[in-house]
Amino acid sequence: MDTSSMSSDLQSFLEQEKQKAMMNELVGKLTDVCWDKCIASAPGSKFSSSETACLTNCAQRFLDMSAIIIRRFQSMH
Numbered sequence: 001m002d003t004s005s006m007s008s009d010l011q012s013f014l015e016q017e018k019q020k021a022m023m024n025e026l027v028g029k030l031t032d033v034c035w036d037k038c039i040a041s042a043p044g045s046k047f048s049s050s051e052t053a054c055l056t057n058c059a060q061r062f063l064d065m066s067a068i069i070i071r072r073f074q075s076m077h
Contacts, residue, residue, distance in 0.1 A: 026066060034058035 038054035039047075047055065 030059055030062045033062060 034055050037058055038051050043051070
């Protein structure tokens, strides 16, 4: 394997790892934000229907906004 091929493979690997790290960070932020917004007290064995609806809506809004921000940054390049 030549040096340029290894360099390309390394760059590809690093980009994949960067994307994984960004996704993990996004999930962590989503969890923190939506949990704080939707869960008022210590949960029981199941979420209530209102908590479930709130978590679903919060997560969807968070993901939608993240996609908008990503597209905006991509259009700047």
